[in-house]
Amino acid sequence: MIDFDTWQEIFETLRRNKLRTALTGFAVAWGIFMLIVLLGSGQGLAHGIEYQFRDDAVNSIWVSGGQTTKPYKGLQPGRQIQFENADYDEVTSRVPGVEHASARFWVFGNQQVNYRNEWGSFTIRSVHPGHQVIERTKVIAGRYINQLDIEHFRKVVVLGDLVADALFHDEPAIGEEIRINNVAFKVVGVFDDEGSDSERELIYLPISTAQRAFSGRNRVNQILYTTGDADLPESETMAERTRLILAVNHTFDPEDQRAIFLRNNVEQFQRFVGLMAGIRVFIWIVGIGTLIAGVVGVSNIMLVAVKERTREIGIRKAIGATPRSVIGLVLKESILITAVAGYLGLVLGVAVLEGVSRILPAEAEFFRNPQVDLRTALAATAVLIVAGAVAGYFPARRAALVQPVTALREE
Amino acid sequence: MIRVRNLHKSYWMGSNRLHVLKGIDLDIGAGELLSIMGASGSGKSTLMNILGLLDHSDEGSYQLDGEEMKDLSEKRAALLRSRFVGFVFQSFHLIPFKTAAENVALPLFYQGVPRRKRNRTAEEYLDRVGLADRAGHLPRELSGGQQQRVAIARALVTAPKVLLADEPTGALDSQTSYEILKVLQDVQAEGVAVVIITHERDIAGMTDRIIHLVDGTIDWDRRIQRHDPVAEIGAAAPSELDVIAASAAAVAERGGGEDVGAARE
Numbered sequence: 271m272i273d274f275d276t277w278q279e280i281f282e283t284l285r286r287n288k289l290r291t292a293l294t295g296f297a298v299a300w301g302i303f304m305l306i307v308l309l310g311s312g313q314g315l316a317h318g319i320e321y322q323f324r325d326d327a328v329n330s331i332w333v334s335g336g337q338t339t340k341p342y343k344g345l346q347p348g349r350q351i352q353f354e355n356a357d358y359d360e361v362t363s364r365v366p367g368v369e370h371a372s373a374r375f376w377v378f379g380n381q382q383v384n385y386r387n388e389w390g391s392f393t394i395r396s397v398h399p400g401h402q403v404i405e406r407t408k409v410i411a412g413r414y415i416n417q418l419d420i421e422h423f424r425k426v427v428v429l430g431d432l433v434a435d436a437l438f439h440d441e442p443a444i445g446e447e448i449r450i451n452n453v454a455f456k457v458v459g460v461f462d463d464e465g466s467d468s469e470r471e472l473i474y475l476p477i478s479t480a481q482r483a484f485s486g487r488n489r490v491n492q493i494l495y496t497t498g499d500a501d502l503p504e505s506e507t508m509a510e511r512t513r514l515i516l517a518v519n520h521t522f523d524p525e526d527q528r529a530i531f532l533r534n535n536v537e538q539f540q541r542f543v544g545l546m547a548g549i550r551v552f553i554w555i556v557g558i559g560t561l562i563a564g565v566v567g568v569s570n571i572m573l574v575a576v577k578e579r580t581r582e583i584g585i586r587k588a589i590g591a592t593p594r595s596v597i598g599l600v601l602k603e604s605i606l607i608t609a610v611a612g613y614l615g616l617v618l619g620v621a622v623l624e625g626v627s628r629i630l631p632a633e634a635e636f637f638r639n640p641q642v643d644l645r646t647a648l649a650a651t652a653v654l655i656v657a658g659a660v661a662g663y664f665p666a667r668r669a670a671l672v673q674p675v676t677a678l679r680e681e
Numbered sequence: 682m683i684r685v686r687n688l689h690k691s692y693w694m695g696s697n698r699l700h701v702l703k704g705i706d707l708d709i710g711a712g713e714l715l716s717i718m719g720a721s722g723s724g725k726s727t728l729m730n731i732l733g734l735l736d737h738s739d740e741g742s743y744q745l746d747g748e749e750m751k752d753l754s755e756k757r758a759a760l761l762r763s764r765f766v767g768f769v770f771q772s773f774h775l776i777p778f779k780t781a782a783e784n785v786a787l788p789l790f791y792q793g794v795p796r797r798k799r800n801r802t803a804e805e806y807l808d809r810v811g812l813a814d815r816a817g818h819l820p821r822e823l824s825g826g827q828q829q830r831v832a833i834a835r836a837l838v839t840a841p842k843v844l845l846a847d848e849p850t851g852a853l854d855s856q857t858s859y860e861i862l863k864v865l866q867d868v869q870a871e872g873v874a875v876v877i878i879t880h881e882r883d884i885a886g887m888t889d890r891i892i893h894l895v896d897g898t899i900d901w902d903r904r905i906q907r908h909d910p911v912a913e914i915g916a917a918a919p920s921e922l923d924v925i926a927a928s929a930a931a932v933a934e935r936g937g938g939e940d941v942g943a944a945r946e
Contacts, residue, residue: 590763
């Protein structure tokens with residue numbers, strides 16, 4: 271009953287001092303709002319960068335043949351380097367740490383594909399089973415290429431969902447036979463890919479089958495593998511080993527940067543991770559700066575408010591308020607304002623972030639899905655509430671302990 | 682009710698010690714109506730603050746209702762204040778953002794009285810000072826005399842034993858002052874001891890006893906015949922003449938030939 275009364279007294283005081291209440295509330299709400307928007311934007315940037323890497327495994331190394339630019343062991347520059355199945359076997363067996371691997375044999379140009387009377391023109395990609403992980407292919411029906419397909423040169427295909435749509439419409443595709451350049455293949459799976467639409471218009475074939483069907487003999491154009499949980503230096507060692515194996519097999523200078531093209535995604539990803547860490551630190555510095563500005567604002571207003579109320583406090587003391595009740599009054603007021611305003615700022619900030627992520631085009635590349643960790647937001651609000659309370663406490667205590675006479679003399 | 686012996690109080694103004702009260706002896710009975718007079722700086726406000734437990738003495742003894750008021754904690758002082766003493770100030774000291782009724786009810790809030798009862802009591806007391814119809818007004822919407830009556834209602838709402846009024850008429854014109862004095866006389870009639878600090882002789886003449894302070898000591902302390910404030914309104918303040926007479930008598934009794942006391946003003 272008494273406590274309810276105290277709160278009623280506080281609400282009344284706040285209601286009758288609208289300007290002070292509004293100013294304090296604004297300082298707090300603004301601080302929290304800015305912090306939320308900042309942190310959310312940082313998250314948006316981070317998500318944007320993650321999105322850049324959504325397509326392929328971030329821990330992968332990709333090698334493809336190039337053209338030599340340096341003379342080596344009596345050989346002229348300008349030679350094309352063409353990988354073969356043996357290179358793939360050697361790289362996957364002799365480079366330590368290779369997790370999932372695949373080679374690609376390029377079937378150039380679009381191929382005429384039909385299922386009964388439905389025709390289409392699509393790109394073929396021939397792979398090993400490990401390709402599924404490297405490309406992050408999601409099989410949505412049936413299965414992916416497996417090792418038996420490779421070993422037995424099976425004429426099977428896995429269709430991108432757009433291909434399946436074009437040929438089969440709503441009919442089930444699994445188990446049906448399609449024709450590629452009039453050669454029959456059996457559909458064993460349908461997949462989806464998070465990358466661009468062109469990824470979903472692909473047809474996957476076992477690499478061995480493709481080499482046979484498209485007169486590739488034992489040629490390989492690209493070798494790719496994931497590096498497991500290798501860190502950056504380890505992945506660099508793996509890339510070097512790969513380069514050396516290929517250099518020996520094809521007699522080129524390992525220093526020749528154009529003989530083969532080697533892309534280490536781990537390195538790229540690590541660079542972005544470093545960039546993100548930098549952005550995060552920056553955002554936190556700005557955020558903490560904002561928070562400090564808010565704390566200073568709240569403290570200032572509380573100081574002035576208590577100063578302004580010295581006489582009121584004197585009156586309250588003269589008519590029987592204890593020092594404790596005076597401090598309690600100021601503190602509860604301060605906590606109430608900062609808590610309510612902080613919550614408002616929090617809600618407003620989250621609403622703005624939500625609004626922004628709604629407005630953002632779905633294919634936005636660098637800024638996606640801004641959001642904020644609720645615990646961080648609550649912690650920031652708590653910091654402001656405590657700061658407001660501390661800022662109110664000291665002047666309130668001084669005012670409460672001052673002799674009422676002195677307090678009453680203040681004008 | 683109040684018993685003061687050899688009371689001393691000094692203030693420090695930078696490095697200068699200002700000896701304000703230099704050994705006051707004073708007894709005030711229950712239900713007395715008296716005034717404390719003196720020039721500015723004579724120590725009358727300080728004496729009132731100590732009597733009202735708003736300030737503490739350096740030396741000497743002060744008993745309130747038989748209890749020694751020494752080394753009180755802030756909390757205990759607040760409790761005793763709220764139980765025994767009501768205050769009325771020259772500048773009213775109402776809380777500006779609270780209505781008349783809320784101001785009057787506030788002391789009861791600090792006594793933990795439930796809201797409903799608080800509001801009922803506050804209205805009752807506002808009615809007693811003739812302001813029942815102004816209960817919902819803010820202080821700035823009231824005249825000076827009305828504000829002071831609200832302050833008196835607030836001082837009385839806890840049913841104190843002593844009402845201390847520090848220059849209660851200092852900010853009011855004489856007619857309003859007399860009305861306030863009438864209210865204070867009515868309060869005394871109900872058994873509350875009323876101590877009025879004033880430097881106005883006409884006001885002092887409406888009390889039963891005058892204590893005159895000079896430089897922190899009691900110069901003289903005499904009983905007089907109280908005047909009726911209502912009769913004084915518009916008159917040539919005969920109460921003032923009585924006070925001058927009392928002053929002269931006191932000086933004559935003491936045998937001092939010089940022009941002291943009330944004439945000093």
